[in-house]
Amino acid sequence: GENVEQHPSTLSVQEGDSAVIKCTYSDSASNYFPWYKQELGKRPQLIIDIRSNVGEKKDQRIAVTLNKTAKHFSLHITETQPEDSAVYFCAAGDYGQNFVFGPGTRLSVLP
């Protein structure tokens, strides 16, 4: 089955800097890669996703890149703000099927 690793487990950045979180997956059949954000005490929420036929996707300050050959994908947050502080989860799987979540990255944006 699919196995998703995520690094780093914790990340601290200064406000205004960029943050990058990387995930690797094991199943070459996976073709869908969502990212969820979970603020403290809240529920996870989808922030961006990418399909395997796309190499990069952007949404304002957030971008995701995918390297299918190397089986890794990354979340990039630019111009970080205090409200970006949260736990971020990547996931990998088949579009329309179940996907497996990574263990999460706790991002802290320092003022």
Add this chain to the structure above:
Amino acid sequence: NAGVTQTPKFQVLKTGQSMTLQCAQDMNHNSMYWYRQDPGMGLRLIYYSASEGTTDKGEVPNGYNVSRLNKREFSLRLESAAPSQTSVYFCASRVFSGPSTDTQYFGPGTRLTVL
């Protein structure tokens, strides 16, 4: 439109007790899920229901049972709670909106402690 709701929000059980976690969604989604979240382990799928009348095991189904009561409701039952089941439980529903959107909407979670 309440989205996905869960009850209770908090629960403390003694080892061996049973309980049912309730989940309901008002978005007319076909698929519903139960996850557990433990520190450092992300979200692990317990059971899911791809459509009304069907249920399937996920990654960690042992010690749990589920019922898809109707399209709106999907319950999770612990028959004999164990301390290893102490966790935060999230219910989710899922919608596929065209070729590129696949979104899971999570409920607020139930924090369960088993003593």
